[in-house]
Amino acid sequence: IAGITQAPTSQILAAGRRMTLRCTQDMRHNAMYWYRQDLGLGLRLIHYSNTAGTTGKGEVPDGYSVSRANTDDFPLTLASAVPSQTSVYFCASQKDGGANYGYTFGSGTRLTVV
Amino acid sequence: GENVEQHPSTLSVQEGDSAVIKCTYSDSASNYFPWYKQELGKRPQLIIDIRSNVGEKKDQRIAVTLNKTAKHFSLHITETQPEDSAVYFCAATSNDYKLSFGAGTTVTVRA
Numbered sequence: 001i002a003g004i005t006q007a008p009t010s011q012i013l014a015a016g017r018r019m020t021l022r023c024t025q026d027m028r029h030n031a032m033y034w035y036r037q038d039l040g041l042g043l044r045l046i047h048y049s050n051t052a053g054t055t056g057k058g059e060v061p062d063g064y065s066v067s068r069a070n071t072d073d074f075p076l077t078l079a080s081a082v083p084s085q086t087s088v089y090f091c092a093s094q095k096d097g098g099a100n101y102g103y104t105f106g107s108g109t110r111l112t113v114v
Numbered sequence: 115g116e117n118v119e120q121h122p123s124t125l126s127v128q129e130g131d132s133a134v135i136k137c138t139y140s141d142s143a144s145n146y147f148p149w150y151k152q153e154l155g156k157r158p159q160l161i162i163d164i165r166s167n168v169g170e171k172k173d174q175r176i177a178v179t180l181n182k183t184a185k186h187f188s189l190h191i192t193e194t195q196p197e198d199s200a201v202y203f204c205a206a207t208s209n210d211y212k213l214s215f216g217a218g219t220t221v222t223v224r225a
Contacts, residue, residue: 033212040123042203042217043158058212059115090157100146100207102160 003027006091006106013081013113021076021109023091031094032074033058033103034066036087043090049074081113116141116208120216128224133191135219137204140185144206147180147187148213152201162189194223 004025013019023032030051035043035058045058049068063085065077074093078085088110092103117140127133139147148163164171164178164187171178175194180187187206191198201220205213 031211035215040217042120043215045212045214048212059214094211100165100211102148102163103158103213105157105159107157 004091004093004104004106006089006109008109009107010110011112013078013111015082015113016080019078019081019111021078021089021091021111023074023076023106024072025074025093025104026072027093027095027104028071029093029095029104030071031096032068033092033094034064034074034076035090035092036060037090037108038087046076046089081111083113085111086113087111116144116206116214118204118206118214118216120204120219122219123217124220124222126222126224127194129194129196131194133189133194133198133221133223135189135202135204135221136186137188137206137216138184138186139206139214141206141208142182142185144185144208146207146211147178148205149176149178149189150203150205150215152203152218154200158203191221194221196223196225199223 007022033048034046047066049055052071091106095101120137145166150158151161152158177190201218204216
């Protein structure tokens with residue numbers, strides 16, 4: 001692993017199903033983020049974690065949950081998927097959530113809820 | 115929270131000409147302003163950033179300017195090349211260190 005990895009790359013999901021998007025980084029970055037990208041809306045923050053063991057809500061948290069059991073992993077769970085959650089999801093990490101550094105993004109997960 | 119507006123949404127330029135993208139932000143406490151480039155089907159990648167104690171920063175053909183009084187910042191690409199075609203996002207972060215992104219600008223460089 002080099003950098004930040006997301007899985008799966010893409011997924012078609014039936015509405016009402018549960019889905020976990022995986023994100024793993026090997027840079028020992030303290031802060032991690034989940035964004036969704038929708039045409040014309042840019043990147044919107046779903047949830048974040050400043051350090052292992054802590055999480056927080058972003059701009060659009062409803063319908064999503066996260067956990068941060070260790071430094072490397074930050075999974076995003078959709079408990080019961082709805083079509084409006086069709087989007088491209090990007091995980092990102094940052095060296096220190098308490099300072100201003102650029103983010104490193106994963107390659108994204110394209111999710112289609114039907 | 116921070117609100118970032120980005121203009122234009124699309125920009126078409128002739129190869130060799132300059133491209134300028136402008137962003138405004140709402141929170142006067144914002145102090146970090148990165149720019150990301152996203153090629154089709156790829157992840158966003160940081161291309162340049164500027165902090166509030168600096169008015170301008172250059173890196174080869176790209177430059178960013180910041181006007182704290184007016185709360186706007188701009189990306190300038192000179193001598194554009196086909197590989198500059200991409201979606202560009204501006205962002206700003208305030209005291210909570212969370213990035214708020216603009217909606218993006220699709221830049222097309224015509225050969």
